[in-house]
Each structure stands twice: as structure tokens, then as C-alpha cells.
Amino acid sequence: MKPLPRPTESELAILQILWENGPSTVRFVNETLNQEREVGYTTTLKLMQIMAEKGLVLRNTASRTHIYRPAISEPETQRGLLDKFVDTAFRGSAIKLVMQALGPHKASKEELAAIKAMIEAKEKDNQ
Amino acid sequence: MKPLPRPTESELAILQILWENGPSTVRFVNETLNQEREVGYTTTLKLMQIMAEKGLVLRNTASRTHIYRPAISEPETQRGLLDKFVDTAFRGSAIKLVMQALGPHKASKEELAAIKAMIEAKEKDNQ
DNA sequence: GCCTTACTACGAAACTTTTCGTAAATAAAT
DNA sequence: ATTTATTTACGAAAAGTTTCGTAGTAAGGC
Numbered sequence: 001m002k003p004l005p006r007p008t009e010s011e012l013a014i015l016q017i018l019w020e021n022g023p024s025t026v027r028f029v030n031e032t033l034n035q036e037r038e039v040g041y042t043t044t045l046k047l048m049q050i051m052a053e054k055g056l057v058l059r060n061t062a063s064r065t066h067i068y069r070p071a072i073s074e075p076e077t078q079r080g081l082l083d084k085f086v087d088t089a090f091r092g093s094a095i096k097l098v099m100q101a102l103g104p105h106k107a108s109k110e111e112l113a114a115i116k117a118m119i120e121a122k123e124k125d126n127q
Numbered sequence: 128m129k130p131l132p133r134p135t136e137s138e139l140a141i142l143q144i145l146w147e148n149g150p151s152t153v154r155f156v157n158e159t160l161n162q163e164r165e166v167g168y169t170t171t172l173k174l175m176q177i178m179a180e181k182g183l184v185l186r187n188t189a190s191r192t193h194i195y196r197p198a199i200s201e202p203e204t205q206r207g208l209l210d211k212f213v214d215t216a217f218r219g220s221a222i223k224l225v226m227q228a229l230g231p232h233k234a235s236k237e238e239l240a241a242i243k244a245m246i247e248a249k250e251k252d253n254q
Numbered sequence: 255g256c257c258t259t260a261c262t263a264c265g266a267a268a269c270t271t272t273t274c275g276t277a278a279a280t281a282a283a284t
Numbered sequence: 285a286t287t288t289a290t291t292t293a294c295g296a297a298a299a300g301t302t303t304c305g306t307a308g309t310a311a312g313g314c
Contacts, residue, residue: 008301009215016218026261043303045262050301064261064310075227081216082227088136089208091143094228095238100202100209101221101228102245111222112246118229119239119246135271153291170273172292177271191280191291 004055004072006080011051014044015070015077018057023069131182131199133207138178141171142197142204145184150196 007015017032018024030044048068051057060067090097102115134142144159145151157171175195178184187194217224229242 010302012215040304078216078223078227082224085212086228088139089205089212095242096205097209098225098228098242099245100205101213101225102242102249109250112250115222115225115229116243116246118226119243122229123236123239137272167274
């Protein structure tokens, strides 16, 4: 099994709709996309067909209207994209990326506590 | 002044060489790139010319061999790329990105301390 | 049954990014 | 001075991504 390719930006937008809403038709995906910006129906269809070829989505073709679903989870996908991004934009330094990401961001008490907990766990690992 | 466009992946690779080594010639940049993968000299030249047009780099054309330098700092560039990336890959949630990035990463004591300090500073802000 | 609508398949155009070949100019080497 | 090497400029091909038009086929409404 060859590993799945990273999705392109448009493909990612489609995957996000599938992750959020579960297995969906092209029409539903297209209508959801159109809440953001205008996209032709066949444009969405074509993209989803390409994604099926690449293995990024699976589709049930039992009925005439095909049902698409993601072939990979959102966290797995994010991991792949993040690894690439850390390499290209931060020369491999995840820490620098974290600092940059935290910098201007308004975080809630709970979020900060969660990160802190994670860091404290890692500090224990280090010993 | 229009804000500078985000660099593409290849452009980013060139910027990184300039950030790391200071003002450089096309030849130097090309040779550095070639340590990673084979790229033709005119390919690198063309990219750098395009970057100059876009305003991503500045060049000194006083002597025949032009000297290029970045027009924007690495952190500024990273910030722009990160904002876009958080939006597209993490649907705007910087916190999720941070958690993902910290997850598998081996961090040193000092790095963890630095992040922790930043978080504690933010916790104070919140109150 | 017939017409309208909805869906998939396919191909190609449009756009972006990357790659490189060729030509012209300048400098260096012999 | 002539040749050789180095550099920029330019244009266009190649590759990747996104967009959509057209055709064919199945389904639904009348």
C-alpha cells in the first residue's frame, strides 16, 4: 500500500466538509462549498473524482448518486501536512512553530491548561 | 504599499538560503540548492528574478553579478505562512496545531521551559 | 411514453508554478 | 585580439492544480 498523497488546498476543503458532516454526496459538498465561495457543480465533482482516484476518499457507487467518505482521518491528515509545513517553513523546528503559533493567539484558560499539562508530561519524560 | 505576497515553496527555499547566509549571488544560491537536489542555474536565476519583481527580494545591480537579499524577515514570513496554514489545515484553531506539533516532538528541557513561560505569561493576561 | 431534471464521465481550457534553452552582453583567459 | 566562461534577460515548455462545458445516462414528474 502506497501512502496516500497529501491533499491539495481544494481537496482539503472538501475533506473538511466530509469530516464534519460524514459521508456526503457531491451535491451536498458543492452546496456547502458555495456558502464560502462560488464553485461550479462539475468542478466539485471532478475534484472528488480525482480524490477517489488518489485514494483520498472512498465512494459507494451502489446507487446512482455516489456517496463519498474520507479515507483518512482529520488528525492523520493534519499530521502529514504539519510535518511538511514544519520542514518547509520552519526548517524542521517544531518548537519555533509552536512559539509563533502561541504568540498572538488568544487562548482560553482551558486551552492553556491543556497545553501546560502536555508540557509537564513531556518534562517528566525527559528525566 | 501593497503587502508582499506569500512566497511559494521554491521561493521559500531560496529565502531561507538568503536568511542563513546573508546577501548572495544567484550562483551561490544555486550551488546551495544543489546540495539538496539538482536544479539548473537558469531555473534559480528565473525564480530570483520573479521574486525581485514580486518584491520578496531586493537586489543590488551595481556590479554585473547581482547581489540579492531578502526583503522580509524570516519570522515575519513564517507568521504569514502560519496564519494561512492554521486556517486551511486546522480550520483556524492554533491550539489544535500546537497540540499536534508538540505531540510527537522531542523537546529539550530549555525549549519546554520557554514554552511554559510563554503560557504562564498568557495565563496572567487572561485574568 | 415523453419531457425535464439530476447525476456521472470525460476532456480540455485556464491558471499557477517550476523548469530550462537560447541569446546577448560582459568579463576573464590565453 | 580571439576565444572561453559567466552572467542576465527573455520566452516558452512542462508540470501541477483548478475550473468548467458537453455528452450520455438514469431517474422523476406529468
